[in-house]
Amino acid sequence: EPEVTQTPSHQVTQMGQEVILRCVPISNHLYFYWYRQILGQKVEFLVSFYNNEISEKSEIFDDQFSVERPDGSNFTLKIRSTKLEDSAMYFCASSDGFTGPDTQYFGPGTRLTVL
Amino acid sequence: AQSVAQPEDQVNVAEGNPLTVKCTYSVSGNPYLFWYVQYPNRGLQFLLKYITGDNLVKGSYGFEAEFNKSQTSFHLKKPSALVSDSALYFCAVREMSGSARQLTFGSGTQLTVLP
Numbered sequence: 306e307p308e309v310t311q312t313p314s315h316q317v318t319q320m321g322q323e324v325i326l327r328c329v330p331i332s333n334h335l336y337f338y339w340y341r342q343i344l345g346q347k348v349e350f351l352v353s354f355y356n357n358e359i360s361e362k363s364e365i366f367d368d369q370f371s372v373e374r375p376d377g378s379n380f381t382l383k384i385r386s387t388k389l390e391d392s393a394m395y396f397c398a399s400s401d402g403f404t405g406p407d408t409q410y411f412g413p414g415t416r417l418t419v420l
Numbered sequence: 421a422q423s424v425a426q427p428e429d430q431v432n433v434a435e436g437n438p439l440t441v442k443c444t445y446s447v448s449g450n451p452y453l454f455w456y457v458q459y460p461n462r463g464l465q466f467l468l469k470y471i472t473g474d475n476l477v478k479g480s481y482g483f484e485a486e487f488n489k490s491q492t493s494f495h496l497k498k499p500s501a502l503v504s505d506s507a508l509y510f511c512a513v514r515e516m517s518g519s520a521r522q523l524t525f526g527s528g529t530q531l532t533v534l535p
C-alpha cells in the first residue's frame with residue numbers, strides 16, 4: 306500500500322539555523338499538507354499546497370516558513386531561522402483531491418528539536 | 421471557526437469489552453468528520469470518515485463511529501476491544517462547504533485496553 310514518507314525521522318538544530326524537512330507524498334496525490342504537533346498538544350494545520358502554490362495557510366505559517374515542490378516527488382518545509390518553540394513533530398500529508406472529501410494520509414513525522 | 425472537543429484525555433477498558441471514545445465538533449455548516457489513530461513514534465493512521473448519508477460509519481480494524489447531528493457528536497466505538505487497540509485517538513473535522521481542506525483536530529484520547 307502506498308505511503309507518505311518523511312526524512313529525517315529526527316532533526317536536531319541550533320536556534321537560528323535553517324532546516325529543511327522532506328516528504329515524499331503518495332504518487333498520484335495532488336494536495337499536500339504540513340501539520341505540526343508540539344509535545345502534549347493538538348495536531349495543528351500549517352499549510353496546504355496544490356498546483357505548485359499554497360492554497361491555505363494558518364496563522365502559524367508565518368514568513369519564517371516556506372514550502373516547495375522541487376521536483377515531481379518531493380515536498381519540503383523550510384524553516385528559515387528556527388526558534389526554540391519550533392520544536393515539534395512535523396507531519397506531512399497528502400490527498401488525491403478527487404474523491405470528496407478526500408482522505409489525508411499522513412507520514413510518520415519528523416521530530417524537530419531546536420536547542 | 422471549526423473546533424473539536426475530546427472530553428476524555430484517557431479511556432481505560434478491559435479487553436473484550438466495548439469501547440467508546442467521545443468526540444464533539446463545531447462548524448458553521450455541515451461537517452466532514454474523521455478519526456485517526458496514532459501509535460507510539462508513528463504517524464497518524466486513518467480509521468474512518470463521515471461524509472453524508474448513513475449515520476453509522478464502519479472503518480478499519482472493526483471500528484465504527486456514529487454521527488449525531490443534533491448532539492454534534494461523532495463517537496468512535498468498537499464492540500470488543502483488543503490490547504492492540506491501545507493508542508492515541510484523534511477526531512478531526514473539516515467543513516463541507518467551500519474549498520478549505522484543513523483538518524482541525526481534537527486534543528486526542530489515550531485509549532488503554534487492559535488484558
